Amino acid sequence: MLESIDINNLTQTYLIPWGINIGFALIIFIVGRIFVSIINGIVKKLLLKANMDQILVNFISAIVRWLLFLFVIIAALSQLGINTTSLIALIGAAGLAVALSLKDSMQNFAAGVMLLVFRPFRVGDFVEAGGTSGSVKEINIFSSTFLTPDNKQVIIPNGAIYSGVITNYSATGTRRIDMVFGIGYEDDIATAKGIIEGALKAETRILNSPEYVIAVGELADSSVNIYVRPWVSTSNYWPVLFDLTEKIKLEFDKNGISIPYPQMDVHTYTTEQKEENTENSTT
Numbered sequence: 131m132l133e134s135i136d137i138n139n140l141t142q143t144y145l146i147p148w149g150i151n152i153g154f155a156l157i158i159f160i161v162g163r164i165f166v167s168i169i170n171g172i173v174k175k176l177l178l179k180a181n182m183d184q185i186l187v188n189f190i191s192a193i194v195r196w197l198l199f200l201f202v203i204i205a206a207l208s209q210l211g212i213n214t215t216s217l218i219a220l221i222g223a224a225g226l227a228v229a230l231s232l233k234d235s236m237q238n239f240a241a242g243v244m245l246l247v248f249r250p251f252r253v254g255d256f257v258e259a260g261g262t263s264g265s266v267k268e269i270n271i272f273s274s275t276f277l278t279p280d281n282k283q284v285i286i287p288n289g290a291i292y293s294g295v296i297t298n299y300s301a302t303g304t305r306r307i308d309m310v311f312g313i314g315y316e317d318d319i320a321t322a323k324g325i326i327e328g329a330l331k332a333e334t335r336i337l338n339s340p341e342y343v344i345a346v347g348e349l350a351d352s353s354v355n356i357y358v359r360p361w362v363s364t365s366n367y368w369p370v371l372f373d374l375t376e377k378i379k380l381e382f383d384k385n386g387i388s389i390p391y392p393q394m395d396v397h398t399y400t401t402e403q404k405e406e407n408t409e410n411s412t413t
Contacts, residue, residue: 151209151210151211152210154209155206155207155209155210156206158202158205158206158209159202159203159206162198162199162201162202162205162206163199163202165198165202166195166198166199166202169194169198170191170194170195170198173190173191173194174187174191177190177191182246182247186243186246186247186271189271235272237289238271238272238273238287238288238289239271239272239288240289241287241288241289241291241292241293242269242270242271242272242273242274242288243271244292245269245274245288245291245292246269246271250296250298251266251269251296251298251300251301252266252269253266253267253268253269254266254300255298255299255300255301256298256299256300256364257276257296257297257298257299257300258296258297258299259286259291259294259295259296259297260286260287260290260291260294261286261290261294262276262278262284262286263276263278263279264276264277264278264279264282264284265277267283270288271288272287272288273285273286273287273288274286274288274291299364299367300364302364303363303364304337304361304362304363304364305361305362305363305364305367306340306359306360306361307358307359307360307361307362307367307370307371307374308357308358308359309357309358309359309360309371309374309375310347310355310356310357310358311326311355311356311358311378311382311389312350312352312353312354312355312356312389312390313353313354313356313382313387313388313389313390314353314354314387314388314389314390315353315354316388317354317386317387317388318387319346319354319356321385321387322356322382322387323344323356325378325381325382325385325387326344326356326358326378327344328381329374329377329378329381330342330344330358330360330374332377333360333370333373333374335362335363335366335369335370336360336361336362336370337360337361337362337363339361340361341361342358342359342360342361343357343358343359344356344357344358344359345357351392352390352391352392353389353390358374360374
């Protein structure tokens with residue numbers, strides 16, 4: 131039986147063509163890997179030059195690397211004579227199915243890309259977003275981590291953050307403190323304003339520019355409301371607010387300036403009083 135096998139024909143028909151195809155497939159695979167590494171390095175440098183976040187750079191470069199590597203594998207398989215049309219269709223269908231099943235995750239991914247590209251906030255900023263207020267601890271592709279003032283860690287999907295209003299309290303280096311002090315209508319406004327101004331001048335953490343404002347802002351039902359608007363560094367916002375509130379209240383107490391409670395005058399009449407008034411009027 132072995133004698134009936136034509137070695138020369140077998141070599142010419144199968145071994146040499148298959149050897150050549152395997153050799154070219156290996157060359158395509160090796161050269162393709164080198165090509166993928168070069169292209170991926172160029173993409174990474176361009177992204178870093180564009181000042182993109184390192185997390186986003188790593189993620190995009192990983193996607194580019196695997197997509198290019200997939201093309202290299204398909205090209206190598208094609209060289210071996212394997213029909214890759216069905217394989218490409220299968221990969222496309224699988225990708226579509228995964229995308230539909232992970233619709234919410236893809237939304238979070240897209241929002242994460244937008245957050246990393248446009249940077250409405252950075253790590254360390256104090257932000258109000260997604261129904262939570264806190265310092266930004268991490269910004270990832272699918273979610274961001276906040277640390278609340280009472281030291282709770284909150285993880286919020288990026289889709290919930292980017293679809294709503296984002297308030298960044300650390301975007302600028304200064305903040306204005308909005309304070310309202312209500313005094314009684316019988317109290318002296320000039321004295322109250324002088325006490326407030328003395329407390330502001332004594333507070334070294336208040337900025338000289340922009341200048342603070344002390345003004346009568348409202349004649350309310352039970353009080354005359356004085357609006358106070360000093361400017362401070364963002365990091366000093368809460369300490370200055372707390373200290374000024376206490377100091378001004380103590381100075382008001384020393385100088386007899388009252389902070390009235392909400393009041394309402396109620397006049398009552400009895401039925402007997404009405405009847406007596408009616409009889410007196412008839413006589």
